Amino acid sequence: MISVVILGAGNVATHLYKAFKTTENVNVLQWYNRNIEAISSFKNEVDITDNLSQLAEADVYIVSVSDDAVKGLTKKLPFENRLVVHTSGTVKISDIDKKHHKGVFYPLQSFSKSAKLDFANVPICIEAITSEDYHLLKDMAIAIGSPTKKVNSDQRKVLHLAAVFVNNFTNQLYRVAHEITESEGAEFDLLKPLILETAKKVQDLSPYMAQTGPAKRDDKKTLDKHTKLLTNPHHKDIYDLLTKSIQHTHGRKKL
Amino acid sequence: MISVVILGAGNVATHLYKAFKTTENVNVLQWYNRNIEAISSFKNEVDITDNLSQLAEADVYIVSVSDDAVKGLTKKLPFENRLVVHTSGTVKISDIDKKHHKGVFYPLQSFSKSAKLDFANVPICIEAITSEDYHLLKDMAIAIGSPTKKVNSDQRKVLHLAAVFVNNFTNQLYRVAHEITESEGAEFDLLKPLILETAKKVQDLSPYMAQTGPAKRDDKKTLDKHTKLLTNPHHKDIYDLLTKSIQHTHGRKKL
Numbered sequence: 001m002i003s004v005v006i007l008g009a010g011n012v013a014t015h016l017y018k019a020f021k022t023t024e025n026v027n028v029l030q031w032y033n034r035n036i037e038a039i040s041s042f043k044n045e046v047d048i049t050d051n052l053s054q055l056a057e058a059d060v061y062i063v064s065v066s067d068d069a070v071k072g073l074t075k076k077l078p079f080e081n082r083l084v085v086h087t088s089g090t091v092k093i094s095d096i097d098k099k100h101h102k103g104v105f106y107p108l109q110s111f112s113k114s115a116k117l118d119f120a121n122v123p124i125c126i127e128a129i130t131s132e133d134y135h136l137l138k139d140m141a142i143a144i145g146s147p148t149k150k151v152n153s154d155q156r157k158v159l160h161l162a163a164v165f166v167n168n169f170t171n172q173l174y175r176v177a178h179e180i181t182e183s184e185g186a187e188f189d190l191l192k193p194l195i196l197e198t199a200k201k202v203q204d205l206s207p208y209m210a211q212t213g214p215a216k217r218d219d220k221k222t223l224d225k226h227t228k229l230l231t232n233p234h235h236k237d238i239y240d241l242l243t244k245s246i247q248h249t250h251g252r253k254k255l
Numbered sequence: 256m257i258s259v260v261i262l263g264a265g266n267v268a269t270h271l272y273k274a275f276k277t278t279e280n281v282n283v284l285q286w287y288n289r290n291i292e293a294i295s296s297f298k299n300e301v302d303i304t305d306n307l308s309q310l311a312e313a314d315v316y317i318v319s320v321s322d323d324a325v326k327g328l329t330k331k332l333p334f335e336n337r338l339v340v341h342t343s344g345t346v347k348i349s350d351i352d353k354k355h356h357k358g359v360f361y362p363l364q365s366f367s368k369s370a371k372l373d374f375a376n377v378p379i380c381i382e383a384i385t386s387e388d389y390h391l392l393k394d395m396a397i398a399i400g401s402p403t404k405k406v407n408s409d410q411r412k413v414l415h416l417a418a419v420f421v422n423n424f425t426n427q428l429y430r431v432a433h434e435i436t437e438s439e440g441a442e443f444d445l446l447k448p449l450i451l452e453t454a455k456k457v458q459d460l461s462p463y464m465a466q467t468g469p470a471k472r473d474d475k476k477t478l479d480k481h482t483k484l485l486t487n488p489h490h491k492d493i494y495d496l497l498t499k500s501i502q503h504t505h506g507r508k509k510l
Contacts, residue, residue: 068476090480108445110452110467121448155441161481162432166446167453168468169497170425175462175504177417186410190363191421192458193376197365198422199454203447207430212365213423221323225345226416234500241496242424245489249430 002140003058005030007073009038011111012087013064016144019119021045025143029056053078059136060085062105063096071095083133089160092153093127103128105137106156107146110167119144125151125159176235183231208249215246257395258313260285262328264293266366267342268319271399274374276300280398284311308333314391315340317360318351326350338388344415347408348382358383360392361411362401365422374399380406380414431490438486463504470501 004026006013013031020026028046033039036050047056055061055077064087065073074084074097084096085103096102104127111117124141126148128134134150141148151159174195178188201210214222223243230236259281261268268286275281283301288294291305302311310316310332319342320328329339329352339351340358351357359382366372379396381403383389389405396403406414429450433443456465469477478498485491 090477109449110456112456112467121452123445123448125445149442149445151441151445155436155439157480157484158435158439159441159445161484162435162441162443162446163449164468164470164481165428165432165435165493166450168466168470168501169428169493170450170453171457171462171466172497172501172504173420173425173428174457175466176500177420178462180413180417180420181410184410184413186406186414186417187404188417190378190380190404190406190414191417193378194364194418195421195425195454195457197376198425199450201365201367202426202429202450207426207433211423211426211430212367213419215419215423222345225412226419229412229416234503237496238420238424238500241492242427245431245493246423246427248489249427 002026002060002136002143003029003056004140005032005056005058005061006064007032007061008064009033009035010064010066011113012107013062014113015111015117015119016062016064016087016107017042017046019117019144023143026140029058052076055079057082059083060103060140061100062087067091071097074100083136085128085137089125089156089163093129094153101129101133103133103137104151104153104156105140106151108159108163110163119146122146124148125156127152127156173238176238179232180230180235211246211250213246215243216250218247257281257315257391257398258284258311259395260287260311260313260316261319262287262316263319264288264290265319265321266368267362268317269368270366270372270374271317271319271342271362272297272301274372274399278398281395284313307331310334312337314338315358315395316355317342322346326352329355338391340383340392344380344411344418348384349408356384356388358388358392359406359408359411360395361406361415363414363418365418374401377401379403380411382407382411428493431493434487435485435490466501466505468501470498471505473502 006017020028030047031039032049039048061084067088067090070086070091080099084100085105087105089106093102093104106125107122108125109122124146126137138148181188230239261272275283285302286294287304294303316339322343322345325341325346335354339355340360342360344361348357348359361380362377363380364377379401381392383392393403436443485494
C-alpha cells in the first residue's frame with residue numbers, strides 16, 4: 001500500500017484523487033490546499049488541510065499546483081528526504097527543492113473538471129532520481145490502470161509542446177471548420193465521424209502514411225477552388241500554411 | 256430493390272460496391288471502368304465492363320471518377336432521362352450532363368483503399384432535383400446504414416473545404432507532433448490517447464467550449480517556453496499562427 005498526500009486542487013489533482021480513492025493499492029492520507037474551501041466538499045472522505053505544518057507522513061507527496069508555484073511550495077514543505085513529485089509537463093525536476101527526493105508524475109492527457117476520465121487512457125510520464133523511487137511511482141500509476149513511460153525532462157518538455165499541437169491546435173482547426181460550415185448554413189455535425197476517423201487512423205498508421213487530400217496530391221484545381229471559397233483572410237492564412245506544410249512533408253515543395 | 260451501375264474504380268467506388276453487395280435492398284447490376292483490369296478481380300461476382308454502349312438499364316448510375324472526368328463521362332453516357340449521380344464534394348450538380356436526371360451522393364469521410372469502413376460512420380450528403388430522386392438516394396444510403404443529410408452544392412463545397420481542415424490539416428499537426436517528439440527521442444505513441452480524446456471531446460461539446468491550453472489562458476510563460484523549444488522555423492510558424500487564432504477566437508487578441 002502506497003500512502004499519498006495530494007497538494008493542490010486543480011483538475012489534475014482532483015482527477016488523481018478520485019482515481020486513487022477507487023484503488024486498493026494507494027491510500028490518500030491527506031489532501032492539502034492553500035484555499036481549503038476548494039476541497040471542503042471532500043472533508044467527509046479524506047483528511048483535508050490548509051496548514052503545511054500539519055502534513056501527514058506519507059510515501060509520496062504529489063504537488064499538483066500551477067507551474068509557477070512548484071518551486072516555492074516544495075521549498076516550504078517542513079520536512080526533508082521524502083519523495084516529492086510534481087505533475088507538470090513543463091517544470092524541470094530540479095525545480096523541486098533539493099532537500100527532497102525528487103520525481104515527476106506527469107499524466108499526458110487533457111483534463112476537464114467535469115468530464116469523466118479513464119486513467120487507462122492516460123499515459124503517465126515518470127521521472128525519478130533513484131530506481132526505488134521510479135518503481136514506486138510506476139506502481140502508483142499501475143494502481144490506477146495507467147500505462148507508464150520513463151521520460152526525462154527534455155523529452156517531457158517536447159511531449160508537452162507536441163500535445164499542444166495535437167490537442168489545442170487540432171481543436172482550433174475543428175473550430176475553424178465550425179466557422180466555415182456555419183457560414184453556409186451547413187452542419188458541423190456532419191464532420192464529426194470524419195474527425196473521429198482521422199484520430200483513429202493514426203492509432204495504427206503513422207501520420208505520414210495516413211495523409212490524403214488535395215495538398216498531398218498537389219491537386220491544383222481543388223486547392224484553387226478552396227482558396228476562392230475562403231472569405232475569411234485568417235482562415236486563408238491557416239489553409240495556405242498547412243497546405244505548404246503538407247507539400248513540404250510529402251516532397252512537393254521547398255519551404 | 257434499387258438497381259445500380261457503378262462507374263469508376265477509385266476508393267469511393269470500391270467501398271460503395273462492397274457495401275452495396277452486403278445489402279438486401281440495393282442490387283449492383285454492373286461495374287464499369289475505362290480500364291477493366293482495375294476491377295477484373297470482381298468479375299466472378301458482378302458483371303464488369305469497359306464499354307459504355309453495353310451499360311445495363313438501372314435505377315441509378317453512380318459516377319465515382321475523378322472530379323475532372325465527371326462532366327465528360329456523363330455526357331458520353333448513351334442514354335437519357337435516367338438518374339445519374341456523382342460522389343464528389345467539389346463538383347457542381349450541374350456538371351452532370353443535362354440529358355440526365357441529376358443527383359449527388361457524397362459520402363463525407365476519408366477513404367483509404369485498405370482500411371475497412373463502416374458506413375454507419377459515413378454521412379451521405381444528398382442533392383437531387385426531384386423529391387422522388389431524393390428519396391431514392393436516401394433509401395440507397397439507408398440500405399448501407401449511413402446517416403443522410405440534404406445538402407445543396409454551396410453547402411457541399413464548404414463541407415469539403417472544412418473536411419480538409421479536420422482531416423488533412425489535423426493529420427499534418429499529428430505529423431508535426433511526430434517530428435517534434437522524435438527530435439528528442441520521445442515517443443509519439445504517448446500522444447495517441449490524447450489525439451483520440453481530443454476528437455471524442457467535440458462529439459458532444461463545441462470546439463469553442465472544448466478548448467484549453469496556454470494560448471486560451473494567455474499563459475505567456477508557457478508560450479515563451481514553447482517558442483524557445485521550437486528549433487524548426489516552420490513548426491514555429493504553425494505554432495504562432497494557431498496560437499494567434501486561438502487567442503482571437505477566445506477574445507485575447509485582434510488578428
